[in-house]
Amino acid sequence: MTEIADNAVGTAARATSALGIPALEQVWSRMAAAHTGRAASVTMRQAQQDHWVLHAAGIGLEPFYAWFGKHGGSFDAFERWVVDRIGIPPADRAERLNAALAGAPPPRAAQEAQAAIEAMPPVLSGEDLAFWDENGYVVLHDAITPQAAQDTASVVWKFIGARPDDPATWYPPNEHGIMVQLFHDAVLERNRQSPRIRKAFSQLWGTADLWSTTDRVGFNAPETASHRFRGPHLHWDVSLQTPVPLGTQGILYLTDTQAQQGAFTLVPGFHRRLGAWLDSLPGGPSSARQQDLDSLGAEPIAGRAGDLIIWHHALPHGSRPNTTDQPRLVQYINLFPADAPVHEGWV
Structure with a gap:
């Protein structure tokens, strides 16, 4: 501190x-x-x-x-x-x-809130944590209730001015691609404060003294002849100076999401081989972001409404084209400690 x-x-x-x-x-x-x-x-x-x-x-x-x-x-x-x-x-x-x-x-109220999270039974099992160590991501099922997911999806639909039963409304002009610039709503904040979500992040970070990002939502509509997927493709949001310290990111599915429904995509386990891969690049680590990251073994992660995917920020991650007939709706949620490790250099 x-x-x-x-x-x-x-x-x-x-x-x-x-x-x-x-x-x-x-x-x-x-x-x-x-x-x-x-x-x-x-x-x-x-x-x-x-x-x-x-x-x-x-x-x-x-x-x-x-x-x-x-x-x-x-x-x-x-x-x-x-x-x-x-x-x-x-x-x-x-x-x-x-x-x-x-x-x-922390003030007494904050201390009591953190103590309540610490006292909760684990929401990630030993198998989940072993999977996290091996693959660099984990899925928290039922992070929020089906009703909460439905309520959040309704807020997204209303914000973009579209209707679930009318595909003609799914393609409003949006300079941000699949990202929707909705950050502030009581429903979004309730999800950020979900005890199950806070407990999951506390298990990964080893502390309940965490802060939530105030992030946006996403709407990935099915591709059509006139609407093509614009990204984001696989990328990193962190410096690749090694060793990359622990950092998390998260995405909450608001509707049932198939693998081909523009699902969140990542390269499992890449946090364990990132350093060796960087050293192997002919152009050196500085050329990493220009490589064909899909060839590293990218996998889409399907899920149900209310599922939260948390991943280590050393994994290449992004989205993919939606080749189904239903859009993908998500909320981006992350929790982090104030003193999370950070490199001073950017690679």
Whole structure:
């Protein structure tokens, strides 16, 4: 916690904030400087901490970056936008984040919530954990209830302005491909706080002191003559400097999803052979992202509505064309500790 507290004092911020999180002004200040060409060098650790603050505040990364691109302005203007569009973060969340940034113990409510997760029976069995070690991913069945999955899918349908019974509505213009820029909804937040989901991540991380990302949803419609899959194809979202430390990512199926229904796809077990593969590349590790990653043994992962796939971020992963007659609906969910390991170099 000391490193977090030390990093948090790098830029002066007001002692008060309309959002209840003074550190947000530091994050805003660094981004504002970058937009005006005055950015100082930022370490990967500092960038990770900024991301943590944005997620913990319930804002998310892309909405924050999009605000600078579309609006910009003062920190007061940013706070007003958050209040109007997202809302003030719950007081208990702000209190927990402020305490963590100051290097103080979590508030009592946060400690009790973590203790409740720790006291839960395991949701991942010994076989599940062995599978995780071997393959780098695990499926948590029934991470949320069928009703919760249905409710979440309904929110996605409404947001994109489409209807399940009318394929003609499944293809609205979307510059983000299969990604849908819906980050903030009470249903999405309930899923992020699911005890089963939090328990699964706590088993993988070895701690219940975790923070949820504020991420978006996805809608992968069936391919047609005029609608072709645009990705994301297999990729990594992490530096490939080895050894790649533990990191997780997750995707929650909101509907039953067949393998050919644009299912989430990954290369099982690649976290164990990544280093040797990088060393074998004629162009060296820096050429890794230009390789044919599908040839490494990519597999689609089918699942039921309410299933959560968690994978090690060292695995190449992505989506695939949907060759069925039904769309794939998902929510992206991840939990992480504030001091998750990170490399300073990017490969």
